[in-house]
Amino acid sequence: MNHKITFLLSFLLPSLLIADTTKDVVDLVDPTVKLGQELGWISIIPFIAILLSIAIFPLINHHFWEKNFGKISAFWAFLFFIPFIKFAGFSSSMTALSHAMLEEYIPFIVLLFALFTISGGIVLRGNFVGTPGLNLLFLIIGTILASWMGTTGAAMLLIRPLIRANKWRKNKVHIMVFFIFLVANIGGSLTPLGDPPLFIGFLKGVKFFWTTEYMFMPMLFVSSILMILFYIIDNYYFKREINDKPPSTPVNFSIEGKLNFILLFGVIISVLLSGMYDLGHTNFLHLKYQNILRDITLLILGIISYKMTSRSLRDENGFTWFPIVEVAKLFAGIFITIIPVIAILKAGDEGILSGLLNMTTKADNITPNENMYFWLTGFLSSFLDNAPTYFVFFNSAGGENNVIILMDEMWKTLLAISSGAVFMGAMTYIGNAPNFMVRSIAEENKIKMPSFFGYMVWSCLILIPIFLLYSLLWFF
Numbered sequence: 001m002n003h004k005i006t007f008l009l010s011f012l013l014p015s016l017l018i019a020d021t022t023k024d025v026v027d028l029v030d031p032t033v034k035l036g037q038e039l040g041w042i043s044i045i046p047f048i049a050i051l052l053s054i055a056i057f058p059l060i061n062h063h064f065w066e067k068n069f070g071k072i073s074a075f076w077a078f079l080f081f082i083p084f085i086k087f088a089g090f091s092s093s094m095t096a097l098s099h100a101m102l103e104e105y106i107p108f109i110v111l112l113f114a115l116f117t118i119s120g121g122i123v124l125r126g127n128f129v130g131t132p133g134l135n136l137l138f139l140i141i142g143t144i145l146a147s148w149m150g151t152t153g154a155a156m157l158l159i160r161p162l163i164r165a166n167k168w169r170k171n172k173v174h175i176m177v178f179f180i181f182l183v184a185n186i187g188g189s190l191t192p193l194g195d196p197p198l199f200i201g202f203l204k205g206v207k208f209f210w211t212t213e214y215m216f217m218p219m220l221f222v223s224s225i226l227m228i229l230f231y232i233i234d235n236y237y238f239k240r241e242i243n244d245k246p247p248s249t250p251v252n253f254s255i256e257g258k259l260n261f262i263l264l265f266g267v268i269i270s271v272l273l274s275g276m277y278d279l280g281h282t283n284f285l286h287l288k289y290q291n292i293l294r295d296i297t298l299l300i301l302g303i304i305s306y307k308m309t310s311r312s313l314r315d316e317n318g319f320t321w322f323p324i325v326e327v328a329k330l331f332a333g334i335f336i337t338i339i340p341v342i343a344i345l346k347a348g349d350e351g352i353l354s355g356l357l358n359m360t361t362k363a364d365n366i367t368p369n370e371n372m373y374f375w376l377t378g379f380l381s382s383f384l385d386n387a388p389t390y391f392v393f394f395n396s397a398g399g400e401n402n403v404i405i406l407m408d409e410m411w412k413t414l415l416a417i418s419s420g421a422v423f424m425g426a427m428t429y430i431g432n433a434p435n436f437m438v439r440s441i442a443e444e445n446k447i448k449m450p451s452f453f454g455y456m457v458w459s460c461l462i463l464i465p466i467f468l469l470y471s472l473l474w475f476f
Helices: 002-009 012-020 033-038 041-060 063-087 090-119 132-165 172-184 196-201 212-239 259-274 287-309 311-316 322-337 341-345 352-358 370-383 386-396 400-408 411-427 434-445 453-475
Strands: 123-125 254-255
Touching: 002 090, 012 287, 033 254, 033 341, 041 322, 041 341, 041 386, 041 453, 063 090, 063 322, 063 341, 090 322, 090 341, 090 434, 123 132, 132 212, 132 259, 132 352, 132 434, 172 212, 172 434, 172 453, 196 212, 196 386, 196 400, 196 411, 212 453, 259 287, 322 341, 322 434, 341 386, 341 434, 370 386, 370 453, 386 411, 400 411, 411 453
Parallel strands: none
Antiparallel strands: 123 254
């Protein structure tokens, strides 16, 4: 355990040292905006390259990828950052790096670490047999829980018992894919606790239950169609292998590791309180004290869970550190190479993507085009971090100074941004962190998951028609 914690903390300490050397340069509140006005297309090549590496290397040589994905991620990060230092200057580039790592990556990975560790100590026992009805029940429960304990928490809590219930089945890839669609993404639509973009909105003044009120019907509409489709598909495969079905016996359901539910509640409260109280900020990078306190608390809660939960329970759960280590290494590279992409988007009309952002208004250049807000936010959230993508389009629609109007008169615009960021995180493995973790856990359990592009075939065939229907009903 110690070397895993050391690995995670190793990302924090260099960033703290870098931040201390750059505290007197440029505007530290948002150091990337000015850079975004100057960056060209060549700056986003390393980001595209790391995405292609994630997509292609496992197909070409899966063994090589498993042994070297961390090195590949680091290679593209360095290939971007060394020229970036020369272009932006040492001080500005170090500030941009510190901003990305301290304000975005560290909170992201610390929250994942806490949820992954704590949920991995909860064992749902029972001789479950993976029938279409039981699998659908798992998806329904997970979709409901995701809004209240986060998509990562709900996904990590239920993925292992769902895998055990379907261990006897030959055709189960579709179960994992729909689990990612619903539990790891769309289920997190109803509260700021569910998904990071909605929490960003909460921090910027969107009322806590605004998402519950306005996202309820869209979430119900999309998830209901998906659940009906899932039941039809699962029933088809189930009938083809019903002869191998284990004999039905009483479930004898029980839960072990109950202490972790208290720790999980502590995670939720820590995240929520960090958005409700302002304790001021540090002199470097304007890091907020409440966020530092939150991240330290989350680390402590994760360590308590690991120390207090018996090893036998984690072994029974098939718990290993590989999924969180894989996500930590890959997303470290992604968060670094994504710096120019987010900076260009934040630059608005002054950046090379200004034409894309201008599509969010109609011909008069004033009236919001809700349909385009939905699709542009969603498309970019499929490949970028959906929290800063949400923030960019939230600001484009008026932002914090216009939040009352956004919640009232412009509710369709805010709904389009919110639902685009949350729903379309399901379009790729990197659209939302739990997607990658579910894939990793499934493959650890000998389920051959689709490749990066293979998964996108599933998501495009199933999700795009549903999203088209949703956008026609809500935004035209």
